[in-house]
Amino acid sequence: MAELTAIQKSLLENIADLHEVPTGAYNIRSDGGMLGRNTTANIDIVTKTDKPGIDIIIKPGTKNQSVHIPVLITQTGLKEMVYNEFFIGEDCDVVIVAGCGIHNAGDEGSEHSGIHTFHVGKNSKVKYVEKHYGTGEGTGERVMNPSTEIYMEEGSHLEMETIQIEGINSTERKTYARVEDGASIVIKEKIMTHDNQVATTDFKAELVGADSSADICSRSVAKNHSKQTFRSNIIGSNACKGHSECDAIIMDEAIVEAIPELTAANIDASLIHEAAIGKIAGEQLIKLMTLGLTESEAEEQIINGFLK
Amino acid sequence: MLELKNISYLVEDEGLGDKKEIIKNVNLTIEDGFVAITGPNGGGKSTLAKLIAGIISPTSGQILFNGEDITNLSITERSKKGITFAFQQPVRFKGLTVKDLITIASGKNITINEACGYLSEVGLCAKEYIDREVNASLSGGELKRIEIAMAIARKTPLTIFDEPEAGIDLWSFQNLIHVFENIHEHAGGSIIIISHQERILNIADRIVVIADGEIREHGTRDEVLPKLLSQAAPSPALGDESDTALGCPTLLDKIKK
Ligand SMILES: Nc1ncnc2c1ncn2[C@@H]1O[C@H](COP(=O)(O)OP(=O)(O)OP(=O)(O)O)[C@@H](O)[C@H]1O
Ligand SMILES: [Mg+2]
Numbered sequence: 001m002a003e004l005t006a007i008q009k010s011l012l013e014n015i016a017d018l019h020e021v022p023t024g025a026y027n028i029r030s031d032g033g034m035l036g037r038n039t040t041a042n043i044d045i046v047t048k049t050d051k052p053g054i055d056i057i058i059k060p061g062t063k064n065q066s067v068h069i070p071v072l073i074t075q076t077g078l079k080e081m082v083y084n085e086f087f088i089g090e091d092c093d094v095v096i097v098a099g100c101g102i103h104n105a106g107d108e109g110s111e112h113s114g115i116h117t118f119h120v121g122k123n124s125k126v127k128y129v130e131k132h133y134g135t136g137e138g139t140g141e142r143v144m145n146p147s148t149e150i151y152m153e154e155g156s157h158l159e160m161e162t163i164q165i166e167g168i169n170s171t172e173r174k175t176y177a178r179v180e181d182g183a184s185i186v187i188k189e190k191i192m193t194h195d196n197q198v199a200t201t202d203f204k205a206e207l208v209g210a211d212s213s214a215d216i217c218s219r220s221v222a223k224n225h226s227k228q229t230f231r232s233n234i235i236g237s238n239a240c241k242g243h244s245e246c247d248a249i250i251m252d253e254a255i256v257e258a259i260p261e262l263t264a265a266n267i268d269a270s271l272i273h274e275a276a277i278g279k280i281a282g283e284q285l286i287k288l289m290t291l292g293l294t295e296s297e298a299e300e301q302i303i304n305g306f307l308k
Numbered sequence: 309m310l311e312l313k314n315i316s317y318l319v320e321d322e323g324l325g326d327k328k329e330i331i332k333n334v335n336l337t338i339e340d341g342f343v344a345i346t347g348p349n350g351g352g353k354s355t356l357a358k359l360i361a362g363i364i365s366p367t368s369g370q371i372l373f374n375g376e377d378i379t380n381l382s383i384t385e386r387s388k389k390g391i392t393f394a395f396q397q398p399v400r401f402k403g404l405t406v407k408d409l410i411t412i413a414s415g416k417n418i419t420i421n422e423a424c425g426y427l428s429e430v431g432l433c434a435k436e437y438i439d440r441e442v443n444a445s446l447s448g449g450e451l452k453r454i455e456i457a458m459a460i461a462r463k464t465p466l467t468i469f470d471e472p473e474a475g476i477d478l479w480s481f482q483n484l485i486h487v488f489e490n491i492h493e494h495a496g497g498s499i500i501i502i503s504h505q506e507r508i509l510n511i512a513d514r515i516v517v518i519a520d521g522e523i524r525e526h527g528t529r530d531e532v533l534p535k536l537l538s539q540a541a542p543s544p545a546l547g548d549e550s551d552t553a554l555g556c557p558t559l560l561d562k563i564k565k
Contacts, residue, residue: 219403247402286363287399289383290392291413291458301412305403 008035011072011101014133018068022097026068027054029082031075043067043094053083053115056096060089060121068097071114076106076140081113090121090153096128100144102168104136111143118148120183123155130160134167141169148175152183154209159186164199165307166192173201179240181209189218190307193226193254203232207240207269216244221303222254233261236269246275249306310338310360310466310498315369317355317521330355331366332521338466338498342488344512344529345502346536352521353502354396357468360500361393362386373466390497392462396470398455401442406454409442413458426457429490431483448475460487465497473505481507509533 004012008030012018021028021036025043028035032052039045042062046055056067069084088094104110120126134142144164152158164171177185185205193199205214214234222228234242246258260273280302288298317331331352345353358364360371362383371379378386401409410423424434430453440446442454452475459467473484488499488511501508509515515532517525525532 281399283399284401286383287395288412290361290363290387291409291462292384292387292415293412294384301404301408302401305401305405305408308403 004035005074007074007103008072011074011103011133011135012070014135015099015101015131016068016070016097018070022066022068024066024068025056026070027056028068028070028072030072031078032080035072040065045069048083048085051083052081053085056084056086058086058088058092058094061091062089063093066095066097070098071100071112073100073102073104073110073112076104076110076136076138077108079109079111081115083115083117085117086119088118088120088124088126090123092121092124092126094124094126096126097130098128099131099133100146101132102134102136102142102144104134104138104140104142106138107140109141109143111141111145113145113147115147116149118150118152118158120150120152120156120158122153124153125156126158128158128160130162132162132164132168132171134169136167142167143170144168145172147173150175150177150185152177152179152185152212154180155182156180157184157186159188161188161190163190164192165190166194168199169197171197171199173199175201175203177205177214179205179207179209179212179214181238182211183209184213185215187214187216189216189220191218191220191228192223192303192307193220193228194223195226196224197226198228199226200229201231203244205232205234205242207234207236207242208238209240210238211240212238213241214243218244218246219248219307220246220256221249221251221307222256223251225253227255227257229257229259230275231259231261232273233263234271234273235263235265236271237265239266239268240270242269242271244273246277248277249303250277250279309340309374311370311372312336312356312360313370313372315356315359315366315371317359317364318367330521331359334369334521334523336516336523336526338500339514340496340498341513342492342511343498343500343514343516344509345500345516345518346504346509347518347524351519353518354470355521356518357393357470357500357502360386360466360468361391363393387464390464390466390495392459392464392467394455394459394467394469394472396474396502398451400444400446400451403441403443405439405441406457407438409454409458410461414461418461423461426461427454429460429483429487430454430457432457452476456487460491463491463494465495466500467491467495467498468500468502470502471504472501473503473508484508485511506537509536 025040027037027045042059044057100112102110203216230246232244248256256277258275262271285298315334318327318329321328427434
């Protein structure tokens with residue numbers, strides 16, 4: 001594999017906590033090309049032939065293995081659209097770490113749009129982590145538009161964690177899940193926006209199976225003049241449980257919108273939505289100040305804890 | 309040593325559209341040692357504590373701490389000078405853990421063992437609590453103990469406890485006394501305990517009685533306590549009707565979520 005530059009290394013650290021090439025299966029995409037790939041006996045990675053992207057094929061019964069598929073962009077003005085498709089066999093237990101880091105030193109916009117599709121086999125357990133990070137001294141915008149489609153077979157479980165803390169000017173996230181009998185999905189989102197950033201997330205979960213469940217939890221902090229929109233739609237058409245929660249701290253001149261939708265089409269569907277938007281509670285600041293922190297240190301602790 | 313000189317605190321009374329004087333020209337010197345402040349509900353005890361910690365500013369008057377005028381210092385500055393305030397109603401935080409708060413309180417990076425030590429002192433099983441979020445899932449009594457653990461971790465020359473025993477039902481009184489003694493041993497200085505409990509008043513070097521925003525009594529325990537007991541008979545609750553005959557607080561009404 002080619003040597004990583006300092007910028008690539010720092011992006012990798014930020015999006016995947018990787019200090020070197022990961023163990024296990026991986027595919028590192030950088031500036032539209034492939035920087036490195038490793039497959040294992042159980043996990044195959046194949047370049048798509050009809051469009052940009054890869055297929056990740058995980059054999060049935062694969063346990064305690066991980067796949068890393070980070071995407072790095074360091075070229076100003078690069079715009080790409082990538083299709084990654086995961087085929088996870090039955091009875092697996094795997095961790096998948098995706099994520100995208102953009103370093104834009106120029107004045108042209110860099111943009112990554114990814115469509116990830118998951119086919120989660122019967123009784124498989126998947127943990128999926130996706131971290132977004134932007135940096136660079138250029139004036140060019142850093143844009144990311146991730147779409148995720150998840151098809152969950154009977155008895156499967158997927159936990160998706162998305163994190164975007166810094167440096168992305170504009171993001172539009174779309175997530176769709178179709179959940180069959182006894183399957184469950186948990187989505188945890190953490191977002192912080194600042195300056196004039198815009199972030200929109202749109203979750204839709206269709207609970208079609210008996211005893212299926214979805215738990216969507218978004219925690220966000222909006223600072224300065226940034227704007228966030230949170231949309232969630234849970235549709236329960238069987239005996240199922242759905243819960244969505246949007247918890248936002250708003251600061252300065254920021255705007256946060258929460259638009260929840262619930263559709264129950266079965267008498268045994270139990271769906272809940274909770275949304276709370278507000279500034280940092282004054283008494284929290286005061287308590288930390290009586291412990292010796294300045295107001296801005298207190299603010300930082302409260303936000304870090306909230307997004308932890 | 310803490311000195312309050314001619315401290316008054318006025319608020320706008322929303323009902324009457326008028327000003328209401330909650331603290332009325334208070335002069336008080338708090339010496340080193342244990343000082344208990346007591347008095348009826350609404351008398352102004354918590355307000356006085358907030359004035360000392362800098363959470364509110366007096367309408368007039370002066371506050372001196374070890375001879376230095378701190379009237380215009382911020383909460384943070386007073387805290388750094390060595391003033392600690394354990395709230396009557398502790399604050400909940402989403403996301404911050406017990407370990408986080410105790411670390412912040414101690415002002416330095418402490419080990420898990422040290423943090424656990426503070427929790428054990430307040431009678432909490434450290435392992436179960438150290439990583440818990442200080443959020444709505446904690447009970448009122450647990451929260452109150454964590455608030456006290458933070459004060460212990462700070463070890464400052466002035467610590468104010470606002471009704472430390474409230475809501476803590478099954479914790480032995482000896483442990484609470486031990487907490488006060490420990491702080492005193494480590495940091496010296498003064499410990500102010502706002503309380504309605506006779507048993508707390510019993511260990512105080514000096515007792516201050518506040519009612520209606522004014523100091524009604526201030527003297528040694530032996531001077532003040534007998535007067536209070538004769539006034540408050542037959543109940544030892546000293547103006548707090550929610551204390552039980554056992555002398556155990558059942559102040560559930562005070563742990564307003
Ligand atoms: N901001 C405010 N606006 C109006 N009234 C206030 C304000 N703050 C305090 N008060 C009033 O001042 C009085 C003193 O309140 P304080 O909380 O100091 O009483 P306390 O002695 O601590 O009582 P308790 O024993 O019930 O804790 C009360 O009557 C209270 O309602
Ligand atoms: Mg009070």
